[in-house]
Structure formats: C-alpha cells, structure tokens
Amino acid sequence: MTALDGATVRNPDELRADMVRTLRDQDAITSEPVAAAFSAVPRHRFAPEAPLSLAYDLHSTVPVKKDEHGLVLSVMSAAHLQAVMLEQAGIEPGMKVLEIGSGGVNAAYLQELVGPGGEVTTVDIDRDIVERARLCLDEAGYTQVKTVVADGESGVPDGAPYDRVIVTAAAWDIPPSWIGGLAEKGRLVVPLTVCGTTRSIAFDHDGDSLISRSYGLAHFVPMQGEGAAEERKAMLRDGVVVRTDNVRVPLSAPALNRALDAPRLERWSGAAYDLPDELDLYLTLNLSAVARLHADKEAIERRLVEASALLGVPALVSEDSIAYRTRRENEETGGYESGVVAHGPQAEALADEYAHLLRRWAHDHRRRGAATFRYLPGPAPSPLPQNAVPRRHGIVTATWN
Ligand SMILES: C[S@@+](CC[C@H](N)C(=O)[O-])C[C@H]1O[C@@H](n2cnc3c(N)ncnc32)[C@H](O)[C@@H]1O
Structure with missing residues (x-):
C-alpha cells in the first residue's frame, strides 16, 4: 500500500518512521520503549478504511463510529495524544494494564510496552468497537491482548489489581472500581473533564487519595454509560x-x-x-x-x-x-x-x-505544569473546600504552585 503525500508516494514504513521522528522532535515521545512501540505497531492496520496519510497524521483522529445524529462515539485517537499518555503512564515490561475505551492500536502499543510477560486488557461499552478491535489486533498479531465488552465504569475486576489503568474516553469522574482495581504502586492515566475542559492526568495513590504527577491537554469522545457527564x-x-x-x-x-x-x-x-x-x-x-x-x-x-x-x-x-x-x-x-x-x-x-x-x-x-490535582474518593466533606469540584464518587481539587 502507498499514500500520496504531496507529490511523493509514501509507504507505511516510511510514514511510521516519519511519525516517530516528529513525535520525538515535539517531545511527545521521550523514552526509548515508547519510540520502539510506535515503530513496531503497524498503525494503519487499525484504520484500514482510512487513507494512510490520515492514519499516520500526528494530530488527526480517524472516525470509527457515529450515532444516528452524527455524534462521534468512537475514533482511533491521535498518535500525538497516545504517545503523551503512554509516556505519562510509565509502563514497564511485565506489567498488567487495563485500557478503558478500545480501538486496538493503543492496546497494541501497550502490549509492546509490557512485553510477552505482561498482560493487556481493553474494555469498551460498544460491542461493535470490541469486535472491530479484536479483528485488527488478531490480524496484526496481537492475539495476546484480552478484549472485553462492558461499561468501563465497573472496571474489569477479573484481572485486577492492575499496575496501570489508562482511560481513553473523557471521564467526568473516577469511579471506585478504577481506584480499587489499581495496585498499591499503580498509576491511573485519565482524561478528566471539568466544566467542558479536559486534561490527561497521571494519578498515583497518596494515602486515601490520588495525587497528580503530570497533566496535559487532551480531547476525547465523552464517556458513555453509568459514568456519563452530568451537564x-x-x-x-x-x-x-x-x-x-x-x-x-x-x-x-x-x-x-x-x-x-x-x-x-x-x-x-x-x-x-x-x-x-x-x-x-x-x-x-x-x-x-x-x-x-x-x-x-x-x-x-x-x-x-x-x-x-x-x-x-x-x-x-x-x-x-x-x-x-x-x-x-x-x-x-x-x-x-x-x-x-x-x-x-x-x-x-x-x-x-x-x-x-x-x-x-x-x-x-504563568508556566506549564503549575497545577497539582488531587482526587478524594468518598462523600464530599462539608463545608466543601475552596476550589473543590464535587463529583458522584468524590471531589477533585487543584492547587497551583
Ligand atoms: C477515543 S475511543 C478509544 C480509542 C482507542 N483506545 C484507540 O486505540 O485509539 C473511545 C472509546 O471509549 C468507548 N467508551 C465510551 N464510554 C465507555 C464506557 N463507559 N466504558 C467503556 N468504553 C467506553 C467508546 O465506545 C469508544 O470506542
């Protein structure tokens, strides 16, 4: 297969090499394992209906499913955002990882990162999406990845505890199953939405709460099901x-x-x-x-x-x-x-x-990364602390330094 890129005919290997080079130049990829995963996974095979140039575009999503009103329910996420979130996650060989929101390609990156000794489970609320992801994963040789149809709000308790939980739909809250399903030294990477603006936040345990280690701008389709936003x-x-x-x-x-x-x-x-x-x-x-x-x-x-x-x-x-x-x-x-x-x-x-x-x-x-987020699960304290954002299962607070 080839793609037209200006006047040049490109093949997927060239496009992938270019993508990795640019993601490194832009500091989206900052580690060798993530570079190796992005170099290994044939990204275009998870978007067979899209032009090659779109599948390998750094900032473009590839539409996968819309509802009857044209609202986008599922996309293949943009490579740049996937790279940033995988770097935030700090995945190591042998880890057990849960991905919430499937598509196939990100699960393949995860499988590359955990290696043959690790385990990747990906869950999606939409059966069509899981079937499509399963097919693409098998065809690309990632038969080891487990695929599950369920509302990610409840996690996938069968495989818990997970070293990493990575959410790939915009979440309005952090349900107890994600925190409860996380290993003691585990990390949750979640695109959390507060009043219409979303940041991908890497949270670690800190006593009874979660504390952020990094965050970045993120755009995702909204979470459906039990955890859908109240707006x-x-x-x-x-x-x-x-x-x-x-x-x-x-x-x-x-x-x-x-x-x-x-x-x-x-x-x-x-x-x-x-x-x-x-x-x-x-x-x-x-x-x-x-x-x-x-x-x-x-x-x-x-x-x-x-x-x-x-x-x-x-x-x-x-x-x-x-x-x-x-x-x-x-x-x-x-x-x-x-x-x-x-x-x-x-x-x-x-x-x-x-x-x-x-x-x-x-x-x-006025600088990048000045905020620290905390998520406190459980009933909201009364009176509610200043800067606290109340949610169904806990509160979000943020402080600036
Ligand atoms: C951006 S797409 C996922 C992209 C994918 N991870 C990839 O490899 O490119 C978001 C997915 O989240 C799924 N989703 C939305 N709400 C969900 C929920 N409550 N539980 C599980 N999946 C959900 C959607 O069906 C959609 O397929």
Whole structure:
C-alpha cells in the first residue's frame, strides 16, 4: 500500500518512521520503549478504511463510529495524544494494564510496552468497537491482548489489581472500581473533564487519595454509560451556548440573553496573556461559579461575543450576568494582555473577580505544569473546600504552585 503525500508516494514504513521522528522532535515521545512501540505497531492496520496519510497524521483522529445524529462515539485517537499518555503512564515490561475505551492500536502499543510477560486488557461499552478491535489486533498479531465488552465504569475486576489503568474516553469522574482495581504502586492515566475542559492526568495513590504527577491537554469522545457527564446547557441566541457541570451554578437562558443585550463592560488586567490552556485551566478551577461559553463563527462575526468563545472560554456566571476572558495586543505585557468582557446588572462585580484571577495567574503561576490535582474518593466533606469540584464518587481539587 502507498499514500500520496504531496507529490511523493509514501509507504507505511516510511510514514511510521516519519511519525516517530516528529513525535520525538515535539517531545511527545521521550523514552526509548515508547519510540520502539510506535515503530513496531503497524498503525494503519487499525484504520484500514482510512487513507494512510490520515492514519499516520500526528494530530488527526480517524472516525470509527457515529450515532444516528452524527455524534462521534468512537475514533482511533491521535498518535500525538497516545504517545503523551503512554509516556505519562510509565509502563514497564511485565506489567498488567487495563485500557478503558478500545480501538486496538493503543492496546497494541501497550502490549509492546509490557512485553510477552505482561498482560493487556481493553474494555469498551460498544460491542461493535470490541469486535472491530479484536479483528485488527488478531490480524496484526496481537492475539495476546484480552478484549472485553462492558461499561468501563465497573472496571474489569477479573484481572485486577492492575499496575496501570489508562482511560481513553473523557471521564467526568473516577469511579471506585478504577481506584480499587489499581495496585498499591499503580498509576491511573485519565482524561478528566471539568466544566467542558479536559486534561490527561497521571494519578498515583497518596494515602486515601490520588495525587497528580503530570497533566496535559487532551480531547476525547465523552464517556458513555453509568459514568456519563452530568451537564446543563443554556442555548442563548443563535450559535451561543453556555454549559456547566456544577450544580451550584445558576443557568438561566432568558436572564443571560437579557444580559447579552445590556451594554458590555470591558476591564483590562494589565497582565500578560499567554499559555491559554494553562490559564483556562486555572480559571476553570478557581472562578466561583464557572460555566463554559461557546459561540460559532457567525455569532462572533455578528459581534455578539468575542472570538475567545470560538473554542470555548471559561465564564463566570450569576443569575443575571456573565463575564468571560478576552485579549488585546499590548507590547508592554509581552505581546498580549488579558481582559474581561462582562454583561448584566452584576457586570462590575463579576469583572472584578475575573480580572483579579487573570492578574494572580500571570504574576504567580504563568508556566506549564503549575497545577497539582488531587482526587478524594468518598462523600464530599462539608463545608466543601475552596476550589473543590464535587463529583458522584468524590471531589477533585487543584492547587497551583
Ligand atoms: C477515543 S475511543 C478509544 C480509542 C482507542 N483506545 C484507540 O486505540 O485509539 C473511545 C472509546 O471509549 C468507548 N467508551 C465510551 N464510554 C465507555 C464506557 N463507559 N466504558 C467503556 N468504553 C467506553 C467508546 O465506545 C469508544 O470506542
């Protein structure tokens, strides 16, 4: 098989070698075992219906299944993200690993990493996906990988304890089975979603809780089944949506629509704007009533909301008002300056809180990896600690250093 890449006809081995080289250059692959796994697995054989160039593209997913409304239920994850998560996992030969969310190719990487003495189990809620993964794994020679059809919310107790649990769908919570199924020195790598923004977090045990060792930006299809996200949406005018997963946050579409009609208040922080993913994470976990504001291109062109909402932006909301981040060019703050746009009767108060956080982040925490996450399983303590995000099975907290 060959692929057209510009004018050149490429074969899978060349494409794979290029992929590994670039993943190393971009620091997605940082260890020899992960490089060897990515070099060994014939990635294209897990996406037989896709063009070779797509299967080997670093940042592209390959669609595998959609529902009747066109919502994507399963994809082959992007190589870059898979590499980063496998590095986070720190897998060694002989380990027992559970993957939640199947597709085949990541399980094959896992099998390469644990070697013949290790064990890989992959579970998916969707029978079609498991059957497809099984076929691809067998055809590529990874017959040793175990495939299971089940809701990953309950883990796969048969093979526990696992040295590593790797979740490959966006999780809204960490169910007891994942923690209980993890060996004492085990590690859970999970794309955890808080208010619409997801980070792949590597958690180790720390007494009765889990503590993060690393995290990175991640995009995944959402978890289905028992563990699906609890989220509310307010559809404002055409192309503008506000979403939140926090029950304490008020969300009234009529009131927020009235707010958008009110004149806008602009407040500039005087602080640098950069590392938008790190800043958004800080805002998401520190604003007192956080939602995520999304707008499509037309709504932005009609100047209903700022361009920052195109990819989703953390918003501070009250019953009748809303504030969110924006930016402007400013050489004095290193290129860009962060700011706030607020609407509604409480615009002043919301803009003050928002701008204060923009300044605090820029002055004290403006670097990669400054956050540490903790997951505390069990009933939420009362009163709930500041910065705590309540979930069904525990709470998430984050601190910045
Ligand atoms: C991004 S795909 C997995 C990609 C795959 N690991 C690979 O090798 O590329 C996410 C998968 O998670 C599955 N999934 C969603 N909710 C699940 C659940 N509760 N339990 C198990 N699998 C689930 C979906 O069916 C989908 O196949």
